[in-house]
Amino acid sequence: MSYSLDRRSVLGLVCSIFLVAGAVAAPPSTTEFPVSATQMQALGVTLMALEKPAAINGMAYPARVVVPPSGNQVISAPFGGRVEEVLVDEQQAVKAGQPLIRLSSPEYGELQLKLLEAVSKARLTAQSAARERQLFSEGIIPERRVQEANAASQEAADRLRFAEASLRLAGVDPAAIRKMGEGGNLQDALVIRARSAGTVIGLDVKAGQRIQGSDALVRLVNTQQLWLEVQIPSDRQQHVPFKAVGNALTVVGREASAVPMSVGAMVSDNQTVTLRARVVRGAQLLRPGEVVQVRVPFAQNAAGWALPLQSIARQDDKAYVFVRTEKGFMAQPVTVVSSAGQSIQVTGNLRAGQQVATESVVALKAAWLGKSGSN
16 A cells, blocks of 8 residues: 655654654754755755855835925015016926016016116215315315215215115126116016026916015926935834945935935834935936835944845744754854845854755754744
8 A cells, every 4th residue: 555645744744753852852962963855855945055244235115205495496576566477387497597487566666766876876975075085185175074975975885785685685686787787777577587406396377467575486496406205113223324424225226325314303103213315326316206115224234144034043032043064954053133124144153155944944943952843
């Protein structure tokens, strides 16, 4: 009569043999124990050859791409008036100084008029002061008249600077202000320009629309300066290299990287903390608002042996791996340095070329201890 045994039956039979052996003998004092090739095949033990120590990649966490406060630009109206023309479109890239809005306003005309009056007054008082100083030098007038003329000239110069500053605050280019004062020509409309380069993400007005002072006109963002807000589980903070030099974060699937800057002081409802990082490479491959996966390296990720997570057996708060020997296996104690997903990094008395068990480690542990693998 013949019998056929499936793999599960063989596995149970081999484990039973190990348990019976453990019932009649105390746990082995040595870390080496015999396992034949037939038993290995029955248990489904697989081996992995050690190559050389290496660091393993860190964990991947979700992150949102955001624009830093300095990268946001809101162009507002310096005074009330009417939008004559919108000179840009949404999603258009603009350069620093590029015209955005053409605005007509009575207030703008008044500022120009005050500038012309201040220029004329400053010129006249300067000439008067020069004449008074000449007369004083000839002994014709007293010194008091020279002092009064100098004071009037200084006051007129201050008013001119104030008129120029008012136009600069309204967004008028300094060169245009100087040309306006020299030529005396009034402009019928103010051209509002971008203060820095960016991309138009919002137009809040239309041509012909009347607006009030300080109303928002155009919103810009600088997409070349981006941050990543990475959500790290609060219990993983000690593994993250906050502000660690050389520990760059990499964006999964993109040729982009960032450097850590700070970590939030609060824990969210999802029990995560926010790690903020500045993108230093590949910003053009990212878009504000999108969510990406960011791989965060470990704070201490020295070279070690990278193994599958299931290769580790634990006993009495210690970690072991099972190294293949001529007679069977040897339980080699190791120190766990870090882990990432299904990979774990260990250090210990291991060398390249050795073979380590990566499957059915529970059964090997039972054979080593002579007791149930669940223990």
